[in-house]
Each structure stands twice: as structure tokens, then as C-alpha cells.
Amino acid sequence: xxxxxxxxxxxxxxxxxxxxxxxxxxxxxxxxxxxxxxxxxxxxxxxxxxxxxxxxxxxxxxxxxxxxxxxxxxxxxxxxxxxxxxxxxxxxxxxxxxxxxxxxxxxxxxxxxxxxxxxxxxxxxxxxxxxxxxxxx
Numbered sequence: 001x002x003x004x005x006x007x008x009x010x011x012x013x014x015x016x017x018x019x020x021x022x023x024x025x026x027x028x029x030x031x032x033x034x035x036x037x038x039x040x041x042x043x044x045x046x047x048x049x050x051x052x053x054x055x056x057x058x059x060x061x062x063x064x065x066x067x068x069x070x071x072x073x074x075x076x077x078x079x080x081x082x083x084x085x086x087x088x089x090x091x092x093x094x095x096x097x098x099x100x101x102x103x104x105x106x107x108x109x110x111x112x113x114x115x116x117x118x119x120x121x122x123x124x125x126x127x128x129x130x131x132x133x134x135x136x137x
Contacts, residue, residue, distance in 0.1 A: 022046045022124060023135045024102075026056070026116045033111040038069060038104040043124070045099040046134075050127035051091035054136075056105070059114035060084045063107040071103040085119060095127045 023044045031037035041054070052073065058065065065086055068079050073090040080087040086105065105116070118136035125131050 021135055022132055023137060024054070024118070024122070024124065025137045026105075026118075031109045033109070035109055036066070037063075037107050037109050039107065039116060040101045040104050042101045043098045045097070046124055046132060047097045048095040048126055049092075049098050049124055049132075050095050051123070051125040051129070052088065052102070053121065053123045053125075054086075054088040055118065055120040055122055056086045056088070057115075057117045057119045058084055058086065058107070059112075061110075062112040062114035063109050066106040066108055069104040069106050070101070072098070073102060098124075 025042055026039060027042075029037055029039050041056075060083070065081055068077075068088070071077060073092075073096070075093075076091050078087075078089045080089075088103075122134070122136045123131045124134045
């Protein structure tokens with residue numbers, strides 16, 4: 001009987017770790033050549049978020065970054081583009097609960113295919129700067 005309890009405890013721990021994982025994602029989008037396109041950046045439910053740091057790479061020969069639209073992160077929000085990487089930063093004095101679309105990235109699309117990928121350091125942190133376990137896809 002003593003062996004069952006440690007095994008059950010491990011199963012509960014790993015189930016919580018797997019199902020409690022937060023994901024930030026960017027879906028595939030299609031658009032007509034020469035058009036503007038909004039690409040959503042979304043998160044599965046995460047409570048008590050104090051800061052967000054994202055670095056998103058794009059192919060500058062295919063799309064031109066224009067702006068961030070429909071942003072739910074109010075307050076201290078900064079967007080910077082360095083070469084072909086969009087850097088998004090936000091922090092709040094009060095934590096927020098996030099679920100669903102955080103914002104849209106607006107691009108002018110010429111033609112071809114461009115992957116949008118998370119690169120470098122990407123974090124979703126709690127109020128005191130502790131990073132949550134997050135998968136970026």
C-alpha cells in the first residue's frame with residue numbers, strides 16, 4: 001500500500017504540471033496579395049500577470065509590420081521593431097488575468113509566405129517578476 005501513494009502523488013503532480021501549462025500562440029493566417037492582415041496573439045488562461053515580454057520574428061521581404069491593434073493590455077505598453085523582430089513589453093502596477101486574444105499584429109502583406117515565430121527571451125511573469133511556465137508557439 002505504501003507504493004501506491006507515491007505513485008498517485010506523482011501522477012497528480014505531473015497532471016497538474018501538464019494541464020496547468022499556459023500557452024501563448026500565433027495562428028497561421030492567409031491574406032490576398034497586397035492587403036493588410038491582422039494576426040492575433042493569444043494566451044490560454046493565466047491569472048495574476050504582472051508583466052509580458054515577447055519577441056516575434058517575421059520575414060521583412062514578405063510582410064511589413066505596421067502596428068499593434070485591439071490591445072487588452074492597458075497602461076505601460078511598449079512596442080519596438082529591431083530589424084525583423086517585434087519586441088512587445090508590458091507591465092502593470094496591479095496584476096491582470098489574461099485569457100484569449102491579447103492583441104493583433106497588423107502587417108502589410110506583399111506576397112509569399114512568412115512564419116511568425118517567438119525568438120529570444122519570451123516571458124509571462126507574476127507581479128514580482130517570477131516567470132510562469134509558458135509554451136510559446
